[in-house]
Amino acid sequence: MTERVRCLIIGSGPAGYTAAIYTGRANLNPVLYEGIQPGGQLTITTEVENFPGYPEGIGGTELMDDLRKQAERFGVDIRSGIATKADLSQAPYKITIDDEKVIEADTVIISTGATAKYLGLEDEQKYAGMGVSACATCDGFFYRKKVVAVVGGGDTACEEAIYLAGLASKVYLIVRKPYLRASQIMQDRVMNNPKIEVLFEHNTVGLFGENGVEGAHVVKRMGEADEERYDIAIDGFFLAIGHKPNSDIFKEWIDTDEVGYIITEGATPRTKVPGVFAAGDVADPHYRQAITAAASGCKAAIEAERYLSEHNL
Ligand code: NDP
Numbered sequence: 001m002t003e004r005v006r007c008l009i010i011g012s013g014p015a016g017y018t019a020a021i022y023t024g025r026a027n028l029n030p031v032l033y034e035g036i037q038p039g040g041q042l043t044i045t046t047e048v049e050n051f052p053g054y055p056e057g058i059g060g061t062e063l064m065d066d067l068r069k070q071a072e073r074f075g076v077d078i079r080s081g082i083a084t085k086a087d088l089s090q091a092p093y094k095i096t097i098d099d100e101k102v103i104e105a106d107t108v109i110i111s112t113g114a115t116a117k118y119l120g121l122e123d124e125q126k127y128a129g130m131g132v133s134a135c136a137t138c139d140g141f142f143y144r145k146k147v148v149a150v151v152g153g154g155d156t157a158c159e160e161a162i163y164l165a166g167l168a169s170k171v172y173l174i175v176r177k178p179y180l181r182a183s184q185i186m187q188d189r190v191m192n193n194p195k196i197e198v199l200f201e202h203n204t205v206g207l208f209g210e211n212g213v214e215g216a217h218v219v220k221r222m223g224e225a226d227e228e229r230y231d232i233a234i235d236g237f238f239l240a241i242g243h244k245p246n247s248d249i250f251k252e253w254i255d256t257d258e259v260g261y262i263i264t265e266g267a268t269p270r271t272k273v274p275g276v277f278a279a280g281d282v283a284d285p286h287y288r289q290a291i292t293a294a295a296s297g298c299k300a301a302i303e304a305e306r307y308l309s310e311h312n313l
Contacts, residue, residue, distance in 0.1 A: 001101050005031045006313060007304050008095060008105035009076075010083045011246075013040025014290040015111035015280025015297035017067035022301030023109075024074030028308065031077045033097060036246075038080065039064035040113050041135075041281070042290055044128065049141060051290050063290075083112070088253035088273045106313045107275045107304040110262065111297060112246035114281040114288070118239055119151065123207035127237070131213025134239040136160035137289070143168045148236035149216055151204060153177060157240035158186035164238065165195040172232060173198045174218065204237075205229075213237050245282045254278070261285045269300040275307050 007023045009016050012034040023030040042048060042060035049057040058066075071078065085096035092104040116134030118124045124132050133139040136150070140163055148168045150161045153175040161173045173190060178200050180187045190196050199218065206217040208231070216237060220228045245260040254271040255263040262278040264270055269277040277300035280293035307313075 002104055003101070004092060004104045004106075005029065006105070006308060007031070007107045007109065008093075008103055009033070009109045009111060010095065011035045011040065011111035011113055011280070011282075012038050012064070012068070012078070013042065013111060013113045013280055013293060014064075014067065015113070015282075015293040015300070016040070016109070017064070017071050018294040018297030019109045019111060019279055019301040019304075020071035020076040020078070020297075021067070021074060022298055023304060024071055024076040026301070026305045028107075028305060029075070029077070031079065031103065032071065033079055033081045033083060035112060036082055037113075039068070041116070047142075048138065048290065050137070083249060086249045086253065088250065088276055091275055093273075093276060106311070107307055108277070109269075109297070109300045109304060110247070110250060110271075110276065110278045110282055111280045111293075111300070112282045113293075114243040114245040114261075116239060117242045117244060119204060119241070121204065121206060124237075124239070127207055127209070127213050130211070131209065131235060132207070132237050132239070135288075136163050136238050136240070139236070139238075140164050140167050143236045145169050146235040147233060148172070148238060149174055149204075149232065149234045150238045150240050152240035152242070153180045153182065154240070154242065155182045155186050156242070158182040158190045160238055160240045161196050162186075162189055162193060165193050168195070168236075171196045172234065174202045174204055174216075175200050176203055177201065199232075207237060243281070243285075243288070245285075247282050257285070259285065269296055269303055275304070275311075277303050 007028040007030040009032040081097040084099045087094040147170045149172040151174045201221040215233045262283040279296040279300040
């Protein structure tokens with residue numbers, strides 16, 4: 001079962017939907033597959049207060065519903081389904097959906113996003129949206145003058161701890177090793193911030209609370225065999241242990257960095273395969289914001305339009 005389309009968009013976060021709005025409006029008859037998490041990462045956050053145009057803020061799910069409706073208005077064919085295989089060896093490019101249907105596309109916009117890593121505790125799911133978050137810039141504002149914990153020892157964890165220290169009354173940084181992996185400048189900023197307490201050689205084993213997170217059960221490693229278990233009182237629990245870009249099926253054809261982020265040409269969304277573009281978090285280890293993802297989706301759409309007209313497709 002094969003179908004030919006001029007523009008295939010994979011993923012339904014801000015990048016995918018913005019690409020859909022632009023390509024739909026340009027009459028490219030785009031087809032968009034929603035992917036694993038329809039609406040993307042914003043649907044697992046609560047309130048979005050920093051997306052321009054919403055002075056009162058907007059719910060993450062509501063924002064994504066609006067973007068979807070805007071794409072539908074321009075005739076975008078939005079389908080549920082997951083891209084499971086890609087063959088970008090020659091145009092038209094072949095993308096397999098749900099292991100069965102093959103789409104042949106003249107242009108492909110990869111906007112499959114990145115997935116925040118979690119520790120794998122049951123309590124992380126139990127308190128999702130009730131004190132557990134993987135994005136300090138998204139949710140930190142709700143913890144003004146409260147106590148929060150950040151897990152991780154890399155640059156992201158340090159950055160998030162510093163950001164949260166500007167809002168919260170106290171920040172625990174829970175680090176599993178006896179040292180931070182972050183760059184020296186970030187380490188210095190963390191160690192010199194009086195609101196941040198670093199808990200080295202600590203692991204979180206559970207969360208507790210009646211109506212949302214009220215604390216964490218932590219374990220401190222003491223030497224080779226010994227450990228101490230105790231509880232810390234917190235209102236928010238932030239994961240910053242890395243993201244996994246959803247780029248696996250494309251890696252054979254396009255360049256990615258060591259983590260898996262797609263490498264594009266400079267500030268453009270062009271990959272090394274002509275007509276294949278990457279937008280949003282799958283190609284952005286740095287900013288990871290809804291608005292920057294939306295902007296790159298717009299760029300990818302304009303590139304796709306130009307490519308099609310240059311190739312008379
Ligand atoms: P990193 O992979 O650099 O760090 C992840 C951290 O999470 C590590 O400290 C790691 O511990 C810890 N971790 C991983 N799994 C677990 C677990 N199961 N339990 C507890 N801790 C865990 O990811 P980042 O997101 O911090 O950074 C990704 C890349 O982006 C890096 O190259 C970074 O330098 C870059 N970056 C740069 C920034 C900047 O320049 N301003 C800002 C943000 C990111 P361990 O050390 O023990 O492995």
